[in-house]
Amino acid sequence: MNESSRPMNEMELLRELARETPLPAPAELDAARARLVAAIAADPATYATAVAGVTTSQPGPSTGRPVDLLRPAAPAPVQAAVRFMYVAAASTAAVFLIAVLPFIGDIHSIGRWDGHLLTATPLTITLVIVAFGLVPIALWLWMARAVGRGRNWARIASTVLFVLATDELQGEHGVLSVFLAWLTWLTGLAVVWLLWRPASRAFFKRYPLRADHAGITLGRQHYPLASRPAMFVPWADVEQIILYTGYQDGGPAPWIGIRRREGAPALPSGNEQAPFCPVPGVAAGATRRNKGLRLDRERLAAVTATVAPGISVIEASAGPGPGVAP
Amino acid sequence: MKRRGPAADDAAVIESSWQEPERFAVLFDRHAPHIHRYLARRTDRQVADDLVAETFLAAFAKRDRYDLGHADARPWLYGIATNLVGQHRRDQARQYRISQAAAAAPEVPGHADRVAADVTAQAARPLLDAALAALAAGDRDVLLLIAFEQLSYQEVARALGIPVGTVQSRLHRARTKVRQVLAGTAAATAYEELTTNE
Numbered sequence: 001m002n003e004s005s006r007p008m009n010e011m012e013l014l015r016e017l018a019r020e021t022p023l024p025a026p027a028e029l030d031a032a033r034a035r036l037v038a039a040i041a042a043d044p045a046t047y048a049t050a051v052a053g054v055t056t057s058q059p060g061p062s063t064g065r066p067v068d069l070l071r072p073a074a075p076a077p078v079q080a081a082v083r084f085m086y087v088a089a090a091s092t093a094a095v096f097l098i099a100v101l102p103f104i105g106d107i108h109s110i111g112r113w114d115g116h117l118l119t120a121t122p123l124t125i126t127l128v129i130v131a132f133g134l135v136p137i138a139l140w141l142w143m144a145r146a147v148g149r150g151r152n153w154a155r156i157a158s159t160v161l162f163v164l165a166t167d168e169l170q171g172e173h174g175v176l177s178v179f180l181a182w183l184t185w186l187t188g189l190a191v192v193w194l195l196w197r198p199a200s201r202a203f204f205k206r207y208p209l210r211a212d213h214a215g216i217t218l219g220r221q222h223y224p225l226a227s228r229p230a231m232f233v234p235w236a237d238v239e240q241i242i243l244y245t246g247y248q249d250g251g252p253a254p255w256i257g258i259r260r261r262e263g264a265p266a267l268p269s270g271n272e273q274a275p276f277c278p279v280p281g282v283a284a285g286a287t288r289r290n291k292g293l294r295l296d297r298e299r300l301a302a303v304t305a306t307v308a309p310g311i312s313v314i315e316a317s318a319g320p321g322p323g324v325a326p
Numbered sequence: 327m328k329r330r331g332p333a334a335d336d337a338a339v340i341e342s343s344w345q346e347p348e349r350f351a352v353l354f355d356r357h358a359p360h361i362h363r364y365l366a367r368r369t370d371r372q373v374a375d376d377l378v379a380e381t382f383l384a385a386f387a388k389r390d391r392y393d394l395g396h397a398d399a400r401p402w403l404y405g406i407a408t409n410l411v412g413q414h415r416r417d418q419a420r421q422y423r424i425s426q427a428a429a430a431a432p433e434v435p436g437h438a439d440r441v442a443a444d445v446t447a448q449a450a451r452p453l454l455d456a457a458l459a460a461l462a463a464g465d466r467d468v469l470l471l472i473a474f475e476q477l478s479y480q481e482v483a484r485a486l487g488i489p490v491g492t493v494q495s496r497l498h499r500a501r502t503k504v505r506q507v508l509a510g511t512a513a514a515t516a517y518e519e520l521t522t523n524e
Contacts, residue, residue, distance in 0.1 A: 010454075010457075011472075014454065014473035015473055017450075023362075023363050024366070024371075029354075032379035033351070033354055033355075033358070035383065036350070040348050040350060040351065040386065076390055199344050
């Protein structure tokens with residue numbers, strides 16, 4: 001039987017059938033692409049990335065709106081790390097109960113510990129031991145809470161504490177105690193690994209300026225005469241974003257200002273017209289100097305166009321002088 | 327440093343999407359047509375329209391878990407798409423049971439409708455559909471990823487999260503069963519032709 005007359009085998013039949021289905025026309029994928037783009041736009045992490053690329057101080061609550069609410073949901077590795085930290089807290093508690101409680105019994109019965117006659121009262125000693133035992137448990141819980149909130153200092157502190165805790169492995173006796181100590185240490189190792197994964201990085205980073213699905217966050221800034229606390233302006237309160245040149249410390253510098261809609265809640269401070277801002281209606285408290293920052297203007301415009309299409313980003317300039325009167 | 331331009335591999339695109347999520351759309355533009363075609367082959371075009379979106383939404387949601395050691399993300403996407411096909415089938419079966427809309431199971435078209443001597447792919451389609459329907463889901467996934475999408479054993483293993491040895495054994499089992507169905511029908515047809523001629 002020659003090749004042409006040979007019946008197709010099952011794989012050839014399947015491949016022949018597969019050829020009946022062509023690639024879709026580009027337009028057929030438009031709806032699916034639109035859904036993906038919408039999901040990207042709605043993802044809190046999307047615009048948490050750098051609109052301005054230099055980290056300055058950490059934002060704190062302002063205008064009655066806790067800035068943490070704007071923090072994107074913790075990525076999966078951070079969530080896993082937090083769960084591991086609670087496990088480690090439980091494991092540490094178990095080690096404490098197994099290793100320390102028997103000594104407390106000895107102290108009460110014979111007034112000696114490790115061969116030494118005790119001069120303090122058993123109650124005092126017991127309290128000291130319990131307090132020392134609770135410290136690492138409290139540390140685990142504290143770090144878990146702080147890490148879950150995106151505190152970078154907690155990420156660093158957790159790592160340092162883990163390194164220090166490695167030394168503790170030497171002092172454990174008894175199969176169960178050693179097992180639990182190693183379990184805690186391995187859990188800590190997993191925590192450190194998860195916290196420093198690339199996917200976790202953005203969650204711990206602070207930005208001096210952030211635009212996301214909810215609004216604009218202006219980071220805290222220190223000026224010689226007036227510090228500005230971090231401030232969040234929801235898109236509903238934003239009318240216009242103004243990029244302009246301001247003058248402070250004797251020289252020009254790029255500034256960003258937000259003109260808020262009429263009726264927006266008053267700021268805790270800086271409600272007067274921003275000096276040097278050529279657009280009226282911009283409160284001084286709703287401006288920030290961008291000196292030393294890499295403001296990604298295209299990205300800011302793209303974010304705004306995506307999540308708040310009616311709001312414009314304009315560049316305005318005014319020469320040195322008193323600016324626009326309030 | 328990973329490349330970031332249009333020619334950047336999939337892993338580089340996914341990595342950059344951790345910081346700049348909009349970059350993930352590059353992956354869609356690159357692979358959505360093929361994933362859509364695969365889904366259309368396994369379901370129908372309307373369902374594929376929906377499932378291709380679901381595939382990339384799921385991939386976007388878990389992009390931070392992507393193993394950057396794999397430059398090509400196609401097996402990963404095919405794996406997600408395959409899972410969605412399975413989910414779709416289970417949903418359909420559940421709806422079918424609930425509604426009890428159909429009075430009888432769909433019949434496999436009889437062999438009298440076909441001529442065994444010149445079995446074309448089109449003519450064999452009902453038979454193949456029946457044979458594929460009779461396969462275990464895992465065996466079917468392996469067979470179709472290889473036959474339809476030309477994936478290698480290693481790529482199928484990555485897509486489905488199974489060892490390469492399992493891919494080979496599943497493929498062998500699936501091919502054997504499909505072959506038996508085709509061969510059995512051909513034999514029956516030949517017998518019928520003989521008896522008809524008498």
